Amino acid sequence: MATFVDAVNRVMRINHIIKGDDDNITTFGDTQHAADIEIAQLAIQAELSDLVSAKLLGYEYATDSVSLVTGTRTYALASDFIRFYGENASFYDATDNSRIYELKGGLDKLRDADYLYASNQGTPQWWYWEPGSTHKIGFYNVPSSQYNGRSLSYEYEKSVMVENTSDTMPFIATESYYTFCDCAARRFKQIDGSLPIPLNQDGMWMDSRARLMELMKPTNPSKHYGRKHG
Numbered sequence: 001m002a003t004f005v006d007a008v009n010r011v012m013r014i015n016h017i018i019k020g021d022d023d024n025i026t027t028f029g030d031t032q033h034a035a036d037i038e039i040a041q042l043a044i045q046a047e048l049s050d051l052v053s054a055k056l057l058g059y060e061y062a063t064d065s066v067s068l069v070t071g072t073r074t075y076a077l078a079s080d081f082i083r084f085y086g087e088n089a090s091f092y093d094a095t096d097n098s099r100i101y102e103l104k105g106g107l108d109k110l111r112d113a114d115y116l117y118a119s120n121q122g123t124p125q126w127w128y129w130e131p132g133s134t135h136k137i138g139f140y141n142v143p144s145s146q147y148n149g150r151s152l153s154y155e156y157e158k159s160v161m162v163e164n165t166s167d168t169m170p171f172i173a174t175e176s177y178y179t180f181c182d183c184a185a186r187r188f189k190q191i192d193g194s195l196p197i198p199l200n201q202d203g204m205w206m207d208s209r210a211r212l213m214e215l216m217k218p219t220n221p222s223k224h225y226g227r228k229h230g
Contacts, residue, residue: 002177005165007184008040014185027165036192043187047180048161048170052082056216059170060157061085068143068150073118077135080158091127091152100152103128103140110140118142124152176215182208 002010009024017036018024028037051057060082066075090099103110103126110117110128122141130136143150160170171177186205189195199205 002169003165004162004167004169007044007169007181008037010181011040011043011185011188012036014181015188039188039191043184043191045161047184047187052160056213057160057170059160062158063153063155065151065153068147068152070145070148071121071142073142074130074136074138077137078156078158081135082157082159085155085157091154093150093152095150100124100127173215176212179208179212179215183212
């Protein structure tokens, strides 16, 4: 499977920065192409962010769990958590074969409804977001001793951002990966100032993005001719 450094090399070859018999870079510390390597990294990371926002990457799916502790109200989610998977985020209690759904109105509503929300113990019936610098949720009611040690599983979308040379590019099919690099190569030109128009007005980027989205969709593409994206 392709790595981050593979993608940087491909983007630079598409843009003729390295060509012919030129050796591929093996590290991001290459001094000969230092500026172009940095721009290629930025272009690839920006394209990945776009795809994550569109929920198109199968690599994003992951599962994890939290273990309840008597009297503990809040719990940290996975360190690579981006957002819950699916429309109705929930925690699954396999012991009771039940799900705990989000409290509509969140913590603000809870504070108004029960001023003892942080101390009342019982059966966890709802979860809500807890403000802070990390992804953290709280349960209402606060778990009582009956639930101590109980595991609640959840599905989420994980970070697929690449940072290091050996990080895996999050594409299942080679065709998708190659087309993604075509998109990133056009974004490269936007970042370095050689593309004089906005990216979403560039025909080559729009064509590559449309092909990429068709390749990554789990259903068969439309047989009708016409613009589908952009």
